[in-house]
Amino acid sequence: MNMDKNAGSGTLNLLQITDSHLTKDSKSDLLGVVTRDSLDAVLKLVEKNIAGQEHPAPDFLLASGDIAQDASNEAYQYFNDETEALCSKSGWFSGNHDDTLVMTGSLSDKAKFSKVFRFDHWQLILLDSSVKGSVHGELAASELSLLEQVLAERPDLHTLVCLHHHPVDIGSVWLDRIGLHNRDEFFKVLDKFDNVRGVIWGHIHQEWESERNGVRLFATPSTCIQFLPKSSGFAVENIAPGYRNLSLHTNGQIESRVYRADDFKFDLDLKSTGY
Ligand SMILES: [Fe+2]
Numbered sequence: 001m002n003m004d005k006n007a008g009s010g011t012l013n014l015l016q017i018t019d020s021h022l023t024k025d026s027k028s029d030l031l032g033v034v035t036r037d038s039l040d041a042v043l044k045l046v047e048k049n050i051a052g053q054e055h056p057a058p059d060f061l062l063a064s065g066d067i068a069q070d071a072s073n074e075a076y077q078y079f080n081d082e083t084e085a086l087c088s089k090s091g092w093f094s095g096n097h098d099d100t101l102v103m104t105g106s107l108s109d110k111a112k113f114s115k116v117f118r119f120d121h122w123q124l125i126l127l128d129s130s131v132k133g134s135v136h137g138e139l140a141a142s143e144l145s146l147l148e149q150v151l152a153e154r155p156d157l158h159t160l161v162c163l164h165h166h167p168v169d170i171g172s173v174w175l176d177r178i179g180l181h182n183r184d185e186f187f188k189v190l191d192k193f194d195n196v197r198g199v200i201w202g203h204i205h206q207e208w209e210s211e212r213n214g215v216r217l218f219a220t221p222s223t224c225i226q227f228l229p230k231s232s233g234f235a236v237e238n239i240a241p242g243y244r245n246l247s248l249h250t251n252g253q254i255e256s257r258v259y260r261a262d263d264f265k266f267d268l269d270l271k272s273t274g275y
Helices: 035-051 072-086 102-106 141-153 183-190
Strands: 012-015 062-063 091-092 114-116 122-128 159-161 198-202 210-212 215-221 242-248 254-260
Touching: 012 035, 035 141, 035 242, 035 254, 062 072, 062 122, 072 102, 122 141, 141 159, 141 183, 159 242, 198 242, 215 254
Parallel strands: 012 062, 062 091, 122 159, 159 198, 198 215
Antiparallel strands: 012 242, 114 122, 210 215, 242 254
16 A cells, blocks of 8 residues: 655646557557557657646556557666656556556556555555456456555545456457456445446546446546457557546546557558457
């Protein structure tokens, strides 16, 4: 558990950077997009938006999985090098393309792999929904019991629950097959508590926002390729990579917006049938 006594008494500013799919090779691309270049373009946009006071500098960076495409040590180190200057405090967890052991072994700062981050008014719970060798997600019994225990411990804190896989269908047939399979068990835990304000994930490579029983639900564009919304089969969409900014207010309200690096030029392979 990670406690931050200096987080201030005001709004907590969060940056979500997701699905960077980085590789060992600096020039590798995913369907025509060089993933290190697209991440850099997104991070440059963050800097520009901070300088232009579009949103404040982040207090915390959430890296919500698929940081690496090839689960290489070099990919994780690159991600760390590029994001550290922007925000030294971050939380990472695995997506289906990551290898938790390699990822956690790649950094000396093990605080980045904490599962709970507590601030004055909020707590973030980071769950590992990855299943080794599988694309879909599942929360192990240990993750579900940790979720329940942490929520019960601090009913006074507003909570944002973070995981890689989507726990609700998003109307895309192929993606809905590879979401969180034991979502009923997940929501059974959440529904016992009234301090959960939001659930946020990666994996679907598109902007998504909804609400369930008063709990806000968010997903965010990848920093590389985007998947076409509402598609029955695999399809990519020719729109810019992006990130999400979230303002977690002391009263439990969440303000959030997605930003896209529209200046980033890339030559996306629109005919691809998979990645
Ligand atoms: Fe991904």
